[in-house]
Amino acid sequence: MELTLTDDQQELRRGARRFLAAESSPDKVDAAMKTERGYDPATWQRICEELGWPALTIPEAYEGIGLGPRELYPLMEEMGRHVACAPFFSTVCLGVNALLCAGTEAQKQAHLPAIAAGERTATVAYTEPSGRWDASAIKATATRHGDGYVLRGHKRYVLDGHSADLLVVAARAPGSTGENGVSLFVVPATTAGVTRTWLPTMDQTRKQADVVLDGVRVPADAVMGEPGAGWAPLARTLALAVTALAAEQVGGAEACLELAVEYAKVRKQFGRPIGSFQAIKHKCADMLLLVESARSAALYASLLAAEAVEALGAGGPSAGASAAFAEAASSAKAYCSEAYFHCAGESIQIHGGIGFTWEHPAHLYFKRARSSQTLLGSPAYHRERVASLMDL
Structure with missing residues (x-):
């Protein structure tokens, strides 16, 4: 491999x-x-x-x-x-x-x-005000009505939810719990009863929105796949998205490292570049180690993601292959999230005062790193998921 x-x-x-x-x-x-x-x-x-x-x-x-x-x-x-x-x-x-x-x-x-x-x-409207990513966090309901469904609920932190043309909505049958009874629906954003509001989050480089479903009527053919069997494909969707997000985090972490190294070469203190001081060298070396380790984790997850996608086209991956991919995706997300956030913070520290200003791009990476750390599940959530997949 x-x-x-x-x-x-x-x-x-x-x-x-x-x-x-x-x-x-x-x-x-x-x-x-x-x-x-x-x-x-x-x-x-x-x-x-x-x-x-x-x-x-x-x-x-x-x-x-x-x-x-x-x-x-x-x-x-x-x-x-x-x-x-x-x-x-x-x-x-x-x-x-x-x-x-x-x-x-x-x-x-x-x-x-x-x-x-x-x-x-398009986007996926999955998370709700609790901010949790497990199946039990889905509280929005899909109730049978005539030859269709009525959707009710409140989605929050929906990426680009205020501007997307198409929403993939996760909702459950009334009375169902956990992974059971979850269905996915394709809902045009202009459907009557859908209200979307932009959220003023800390990281405005990636917009999020509130989406309220107030008696949204959709036809039966809006259901994606079998009614009540939506959790498994949603979990695969999230694993693929997590893998892509880990790759994005690697790129951001490497940019933070490069910014810090370049600044350490030109910023002088006590008559010499600050990059010549051992403390700065150690910071940059630690950042490099994190970036390269994160890249390995993200690349491995992308390889297993490719195999899972190929297997999906051939009838579906085996249970073992699915578990291996899910484990790799969560491992990459947990590690890359912490690597990016650490590198973004260290880059600001190496830059000193200029790194804290709005005129310098360091704050853009720091905000993106922090929001990405939480997006699609925190490192703690994904470590717990890995432990569960390994029966620990």
């Missing part, structure tokens, strides 16, 4: 780095995060039309490029490196994966080509 990128993947990384260096500079990130939408629509259209990134992991049968998690990895690293403000993670890593893991053929045909063409964005 090679924990390295192929030549094609390296070329994808180089192309992404060139584009994002120009279109996701600190000034442009600052401008995007000050808007309620959270990204520049013109830049997003260029990403869709010129680069085709939303189509990357969509199969060719649905007008996509047909690649997988291995090719997504370098792209996510670069997005993390440049703190990219775009509805890519919500649309591709959550929305597309949910459609591929749980959607019916009709739902895939209806939505995936539009997403691939950049005509539609």
Whole structure:
């Protein structure tokens, strides 16, 4: 098993780095995060039309490029490196994966080509005010009504939920508990009864929203897969998203290291660069170790993710393979979250006073690192998940 990128993947990384260096500079990130939408629509259209990134992991049968998690990895690293403000993670890593893991053929045909063409964005409305990521946290209900369902509940921390065109909503049958009775629904964001409100979170580089479902009526064909059997495909969706997020965290951590090293070379104190002092050397060395260890964990998770996606297309992975992927994804998320947050904090410390200012980009990485640490489950949650998967 090679924990390295192929030549094609390296070329994808180089192309992404060139584009994002120009279109996701600190000034442009600052401008995007000050808007309620959270990204520049013109830049997003260029990403869709010129680069085709939303189509990357969509199969060719649905007008996509047909690649997988291995090719997504370098792209996510670069997005993390440049703190990219775009509805890519919500649309591709959550929305597309949910459609591929749980959607019916009709739902895939209806939505995936539009997403691939950049005509539609999507997200998953899963978490609720508790902020928990386990199945028991789902309190929204889906009640049978005639030939359809009525959805009621309150979703919170929904990525790009205020601007997405399509919502994949997790709700449960009244009276059900735990992983039982959970269903996924494809809900156009303009459906009557859906109210979306932008949330003023600490990290405005990745927008979140409140989504209230007040008697939302949806037809029976809005159900993704079998009614009441939505937890397993949702768990696969989240594992794939966690793997992509770990890659993004690696890119962000490496950017923090590079910023710190460059500053340590030019900032002088007592007549010499601060990088010549042993304390700064130790900080940078520790950051490098964290970055490379995190990269290994994230790459390994992406390899198992690719195998899981291939197995899904061939009828589904075995129970052992599914558990191995889930374990690798959670391990990567736990480690990469802490590595990124540590590197972001150390970078600010090495920069000193300038690192605490809004004029320096260090705060962008620190905020993204902290929000990403919680997104899709905290390190503690994922360590507990790994222990559970290992029957510890």
